[in-house]
């Protein structure tokens with residue numbers, strides 16, 4: 263399904279020429295000049311092929327990347343705006359070079375599970391979005407009949423949980439519910455995103471730990487309570503259903519690499535199944551997480567260093583296609599940092615705006631080239647949400663969205679560097695390589711040299 267063009271058509275006049283010695287295009291990283299006509303990229307030409315009479319913006323040797331696309335963000339507005347809202351989330355995105363984000367349907371009130379709740383979200387976003395955004399719809403027990411109407415209302419796809427979501431109003435689904443939903447989804451062609459853990463292995467492990475009097479301040483206890491089997495079993499079910507229904511299913515935030523062999527076999531058979539992991543699974547390891555440090559709590563959990571390296575290998579080989587943040591904040595007191603009990607603190611890591619330098623820092627240690635970021639954090643997530651051609655790549659016809667990145671900057675993350683609502687993040691104190699100098703949204707800067715530029719002009723990406 264193509265996207266509507268909600269903006270006015272721009273004039274013939276070539277308005278701007280952005281150039282750098284390092285522009286990321288389909289040809290790789292090299293000198294180029296990007297011609298911007300109004301809100302869109304008109305052409306990509308040689309570095310010295312500046313047409314006459316254009317405004318020239320020269321970024322020197324700074325890297326011109328496509329605006330990053332983060333398809334896994336919990337904005338929480340309306341309803342839990344005190345956790346996070348459109349203004350703070352999208353400002354954090356802009357500072358981090360993210361020009362498009364897609365909101366998860368569960369933490370807002372009402373949850374985005376029908377058309378009226380989507381309309382409330384649209385109202386809540388009015389005038390507050392600094393970058394472009396879209397909303398995933400929710401699939402919960404009993405709402406299969408709303409899927410078609412939500413699809414017609416312009417959502418790019420749907421998200422479900424196979425285990426308790428942490429939000430009582432967002433009921434998890436079992437195989438019978440999934441079958442009802444997939445039959446409807448197949449008609450729309452839209453993807454189903456799934457939180458791939460099932461409850462039985464988690465419940466059994468948790469009971470065993472409680473009976474043994476486990477110490478819930480220890481990270482090792484939390485890790486043991488969310489065993490690999492919860493992911494492996496959930497993914498086996500999702501592969502089976504994607505194969506049977508021949509409709510796309512996307513595994514969000516894969517942590518366990520024990521599920522990779524079955525995913526590889528499914529991909530070889532042509533099963534329409536895609537996979538993301540998150541920056542925190544690639545940057546952290548369970549051995550390094552202090553006991554009681556619940557700012558690291560997320561589900562599925564961060565696993566050990568060997569698992570982390572296997573995730574990198576799967577990303578490098580293309581089996582894992584993309585990297586998102588799963589930015590999922592809450593009120594700071596809900597992390598229960600003082601008690602430090604992993605069973606009581608809210609699960610969710612705050613990281614919006616940090617993924618680009620965090621990934622680049624970790625990539626350099628592994629000898630991976632910066633150009634890989636474009637596929638992992640822009641082009642592949644843009645395809646998942648159906649935004650290919652408009653978002654996630656520097657090419658003619660796409661929105662003129664850019665992240666201007668200095669890959670050589672070195673800095674330490676402090677509280678003032680965080681622009682999301684609550685400054686609690688496992689990345690605080692991290693020493694990172696690379697920093698976003700400027701972010702452009704549809705032909706104009708929204709962030710430049712440490713300041714926001716203009717007004718909040720982010721728009722919803724709506725499927726027609």
Ligand SMILES: [Zn+2]
Pocket residue numbers: 334336366588590
């Ligand atoms: Zn999430």
